[in-house]
Amino acid sequence: MSAAQWLLLALCFLIVAADGIDVAIMGFIAPAIVQEWGISRASFGLVMSAAPFGLVLGALVAGPSSDRFGRKKVLIASVLLFGAFTLVTAFARDPMEMAILRLLTGLGLGAAMPNTTTLLSEYAPEKRRSLLITIMFTGFGVGSAAVGFAAAYLIPAHGWRSVLLMGGLLPLLLVPFLVLYLPESARFMVVRGRKPEDIAATLGRVCRATFAAGTTFFAPEPPVTTKRPIGVLFSPGYGLMTASLWVTYFMGLLVIYLITGWLPTLIKDAGLPISTAANITAMFQTGGTVGAILAGWAMDRMRPTWVIAGSYLGGALCVIGVGATGALSASLFLWVLAAGFFMNGAQTGLNAFAPNCYPTVARATGVSWMLGMGRFGSILGSAVGGVLVGLGWGFGAIVSALAVPAAIAGLAILVGRRNGQALPTQAVGVAH
Numbered sequence: 001m002s003a004a005q006w007l008l009l010a011l012c013f014l015i016v017a018a019d020g021i022d023v024a025i026m027g028f029i030a031p032a033i034v035q036e037w038g039i040s041r042a043s044f045g046l047v048m049s050a051a052p053f054g055l056v057l058g059a060l061v062a063g064p065s066s067d068r069f070g071r072k073k074v075l076i077a078s079v080l081l082f083g084a085f086t087l088v089t090a091f092a093r094d095p096m097e098m099a100i101l102r103l104l105t106g107l108g109l110g111a112a113m114p115n116t117t118t119l120l121s122e123y124a125p126e127k128r129r130s131l132l133i134t135i136m137f138t139g140f141g142v143g144s145a146a147v148g149f150a151a152a153y154l155i156p157a158h159g160w161r162s163v164l165l166m167g168g169l170l171p172l173l174l175v176p177f178l179v180l181y182l183p184e185s186a187r188f189m190v191v192r193g194r195k196p197e198d199i200a201a202t203l204g205r206v207c208r209a210t211f212a213a214g215t216t217f218f219a220p221e222p223p224v225t226t227k228r229p230i231g232v233l234f235s236p237g238y239g240l241m242t243a244s245l246w247v248t249y250f251m252g253l254l255v256i257y258l259i260t261g262w263l264p265t266l267i268k269d270a271g272l273p274i275s276t277a278a279n280i281t282a283m284f285q286t287g288g289t290v291g292a293i294l295a296g297w298a299m300d301r302m303r304p305t306w307v308i309a310g311s312y313l314g315g316a317l318c319v320i321g322v323g324a325t326g327a328l329s330a331s332l333f334l335w336v337l338a339a340g341f342f343m344n345g346a347q348t349g350l351n352a353f354a355p356n357c358y359p360t361v362a363r364a365t366g367v368s369w370m371l372g373m374g375r376f377g378s379i380l381g382s383a384v385g386g387v388l389v390g391l392g393w394g395f396g397a398i399v400s401a402l403a404v405p406a407a408i409a410g411l412a413i414l415v416g417r418r419n420g421q422a423l424p425t426q427a428v429g430v431a432h
Contacts, residue, residue: 001125004206007181008123009132011174012116013139015079018171019112020143022086022105023051025167028151032160033098043095049379050099054106056375062111063368066118067229067361070192072184074364075115079171079178081108087168090161110375114368121355122185122363123206127300133352134296141289187360190219221359232362233369241357242366244416245350249374251409252312252347254381255319255402259284259339262385266395270327280333287337288344295345296352304353305413311346312410316403318342323400343406350413 026048034044058078066074085105092098117133124132147167154162183206189199200211222237233242260281267277291311298307318339325335351367358366388398 001128002206002208004181004183004208005123005125008120008183008206009136011178011182012120012136014174015075015112015116015171015178016136016139017143017146018079018174019082019109020140021147021167021170022082023055023109023140024144025086025147025151025163026051026102028148029155029160029163032155036160037095039095047095047099047102050102051106051109052375052379052382054103055110056106056372056379058107058110059114059368059372059375060110061107062114063365063372064229065111066115066364066368067188070184070188071115071119071122071364072178072182074111075119075182076175076178078108078111078115080175081105082112083108083168083171083175085168086164087172090164090168110372111368114364114371117351117367118355118364119182119185121352122187122360123183129356130299130304130349130352131293131296133355134292134348137292137348137351138289141285185360186217187219187363190217191360219360229362229365230369232359233366238358238362238366241416242369244412245354245357245366245370246373247412248308248312248409248416249347249350249370250377251405251412252343252350253374253377254384254405255315255409256343256347257378257381258385258402259319259343259399261382262389262398263336265385265389266398267327267332270395272327280336283333283337284340285344287340288348291341291343291345292348295349299349299352304349305416308346308349308353309410309414311342311349312406312413315339315342315346316406316410319403319406320400323396323398323403327395346409 030044030048033047034040062074062078082105085101085108089098089101089105092101116136120133120136121129147163150166151160151163154166183202186199186203186206189202196214196216199217200215203209204211232238263281263284264277267280295307295311318335318341322332322335322339325332350370354367354370355363385398388401393401
């Protein structure tokens with residue numbers, strides 16, 4: 001790892017942290033907005049649901065754009081987009097105006113995550129690639145937690161608009177550093193036929209390598225039947241893997257969002273105070289941070305598909321344990337901690353695994369479309385909890401039922417493994 005590679009990791013971590021701030025920000029300021037505008041929580045639901053739909057659209061558009069125009073350009077544009085629209089949202093005058101701005105913010109948020117994953121995967125050393133990517137993803141939790149502490153201070157002192165101003169300014173302050181220090185993908189430059197001297201200069205700066213005059217570069221990858229990124233996803237050798245990634249990510253997010261969104265309510269309805277419910281639910285994220293790092297470490301040493309599948313199946317067993325233990329059990333927080341360890345570890349590990357499933361010409365598209373399709377799982381998970389509560393399902397039944405999608409996620413990634421191609425992880429080939 002050169003200094004430039006460590007800097008790339010730091011910049012990607014900060015982008016993901018800024019992403020976490022702007023994704024979580026509305027949850028912390030919603031009560032203050034509802035009170036100031038005198039509207040119902042149901043009326044504010046349009047605002048809360050706007051960004052997730054923007055995330056889906058942003059992810060689906062970002063991948064093909066990145067595979068055409070470059071990782072660096074699209075990544076900088078995405079940070080500019082979600083930073084600027086978060087800033088402008090501070091001046092929204094009504095829920096409809098705020099919902100439109102949050103939808104536009106979501107476009108940038110949805111584009112940022114897959115591009116940081118793709119770019120870092122193309123420069124991280126093979127032996128530490130999964131670990132470094134999962135460390136990068138912990139930035140999301142750091143940002144989500146940081147905005148909560150910031151909101152607790154800023155709202156009483158300066159009002160809810162100040163939180164949005166902070167959430168918009170921080171990513172915008174990152175942009176000059178991204179322009180100066182973020183490298184373009186060497187693999188992308190080779191595939192797109194950039195000048196050899198430009199590729200040599202980039203690799204020399206990032207990897208401390210020197211190349212003789214006249215050196216040419218090539219991408220050591222199997223040929224593809226189409227140059228259209230979306231077409232590659234379903235071409236021979238990639239179709240089943242694409243489907244398995246989508247199913248796995250969808251099912252994982254369904255479980256995670258239903259637990260994080262509805263577990264506090266279910267615990268409170270069982271008779272415990274909301275502070276206890278919040279603390280127990282926080283164990284899910286705490287376990288997830290540790291699980292993500294250990295999953296990345298294990299994936300660099302064992303078959304990644306077995307690590308991911310085992311984590312999802314472990315999550316399914318722990319979810320059953322949460323449901324069987326009951327909301328009033330003293331050991332509930334341990335079961336929730338374990339469930340978060342396995343489920344979030346598997347989900348983050350999948351982000352580190354996906355880039356190596358596709359050739360350079362479609363890598364960003366493959367990652368971003370997995371994230372985009374998976375977002376429908378988060379939307380369904382957030383909604384289905386309310387439906388099940390309305391049908392009279394209790395704590396144990398709702399939580400235990402989540403073992404089914406968790407197990408499907410684990411099995412799906414194993415099915416895709418049988419069809420997936422093992423792509424070379426060398427950055428570029430060199431020919432003199």
